[in-house]
Amino acid sequence: MLKYGIIGYGYWGPNLARVFNQAAGSTLAAVSDQQAKNRDRALGLYPKIRVFADALEMIRDPEIDVIAVATPVSTHFALAKAALEAGKHVVVEKPLCATAAEAEQLVELAAKKGRQILTDHTFVYTAAVRRMAQMSAAGELGRVLYYDSTRINLGLFQSDVNVIWDLVVHDFAILQSLMPAAPTAISATALDPMGSKQASLAYVTLYYPGNAVAHIHASWLAPVKIRQIIVGGDRSMVVYDDMNPSEKIRIYDKGIELIHDTERERALKVDYRIGDMRAPHLDSRDALSVMAEHANDCFTANKPPLTSGEVGLNIVRLLEMADASARQGGLILEL
Ligand SMILES: NC(=O)c1ccc[n+]([C@@H]2O[C@H](COP(=O)([O-])OP(=O)(O)OC[C@H]3O[C@@H](n4cnc5c(N)ncnc54)[C@H](O)[C@@H]3O)[C@@H](O)[C@H]2O)c1
Known part of the structure; x- marks a missing residue:
């Protein structure tokens, strides 16, 4: 039974506490939060756990096997580093760190300490996403031509991240779990129309080998909440609507085929394939519980998780490059 200590019991920390307390193979042993009201909230739900005002004291406790960090991004590095140095496995909320240099240090330290x-x-x-990743790996989508995401709502303005x-x-x-290759270039436009000091509106494009493209529109300024991704492959296309409670993904057997007419040099014939749509039944377990069980399996076997430190590092690198492009007015930067 892995014993978890959670650092940060604000908005997201309670979700981690719940899933690690319930998952097979783990239990919640302790919570650390700088605020007394949050420690009291945790004790109210889990009277048997220990609570700590000082996260380092909890990290040093030999009874704790794993530290999960759910504090603001700027604090992830120092807390995760202390946990790895104390020989613990760590779960770190996304994004892994505030800079790629910090994330690199964590990955190196984890390797040195033999921890995950x-x-x-x-x-x-x-x-x-697991279903779409399976479809992509099994070739059911064919060649992925594009990924188009709209992730907008009247969002919570964050003070430490855009x-x-x-x-x-x-x-x-x-994208990291869907695309067969890494992106080769990135361009981002980020705007702060409200003057909040953090961009609240962004348009990000990633370029992939073979002419594939991913475009992401993200905003904290939209009147409606949309969480929709379209993945267009040359064999089938998927619409993932995270706001739809019953049909999250719909798979369309639709596409086009171009037939080059060799007799008439420049004539191009377009054949439309309009096949069925299906909305497959999906595993109803919530994502965090799946993550928690996967974490327990990986830590017990000491093997890298699907979203390892390296994956977290690659994503922080992309975030930095997106910021760099945005600072240069959307300049396309090679990756
Ligand atoms: N995976 C997801 O979908 C998801 C969703 C929301 C938030 N998050 C991530 O969760 C993290 C926390 O976000 P939040 O919205 O819960 O923030 P929050 O501000 O609501 O909570 C953070 C808590 O951490 C505590 N804290 C800060 N520094 C501490 C320290 N050194 N020791 C002990 N406690 C400390 C604060 O007192 C606060 O209670 C962020 O990294 C965020 O990106 C992830």
Whole structure:
């Protein structure tokens, strides 16, 4: 039974506490939060756990096997580093760190200490993304031509990260599990029309080998909440609507075929394939519980998780490059 200590019991920490307390193979042993009201909230739900005002004291406790970090991004590095140095496996909320240099240090330290990092890119563990990743790997989508994501709502303005680090980060993680190759270039436009000091509106494009493209529109300024991704392959296309409670993914057997008429040099014939649509039944377990069980399996076997430290590092690198492109007015930067 792995004993978990959670650092940060604000908005997201309670979700980690719940899943690690319930998952097969783990239990919640302790919570650390700087605020007394949050420690009291945790004790109210889990009277048997221990609570700590000082996270380092909890990290040093030999009874704790795994530390999960659910604090603001700027604090992830120092806390995860202390946990790895104390010989613990760590779960770190997305994004792994505030800079790629910090994330690199964590990955190196984990390797040196023989411990694992799981970056909690929760979307990768949703049944919808797992199904799309399977379809992509099995060739059911064919060649992926494009990925188009709209991730907008009247969002919670964050003080320490912009909308790219808050929302586009999810698409970067999903793309990592869908696309057969890494992107080769990136361009981002990020705007702060409200003057909040953090961009709240972003348009990010990733370029992939073979002319494939991913475009992500993210915003905290939209009147409606849309979480929709379209993945267009040359064999089938998928629409993933995370707001749809019953049919999260719909698979369309639709596409076009171009037939070059050799007799008339420049004539091009377009054949439309309009086949069936199906909405497959998906595993109903919530993504965080799937993540928690996967974390327990990986830590017990000491093997790298699907969203390892390296995956977290790659995503932080992309986030940095998106910011760099945005600072240069959307300049396309080679990766
Ligand atoms: N996976 C997801 O889908 C998802 C969703 C929301 C948030 N998050 C991530 O969760 C993390 C936390 O976000 P949040 O919205 O819960 O923030 P929050 O501000 O609501 O909570 C953070 C908590 O951490 C505590 N804290 C800060 N520094 C601490 C320290 N050194 N020791 C002990 N406690 C400390 C604060 O007192 C606060 O209670 C962020 O990294 C965010 O990106 C992930």
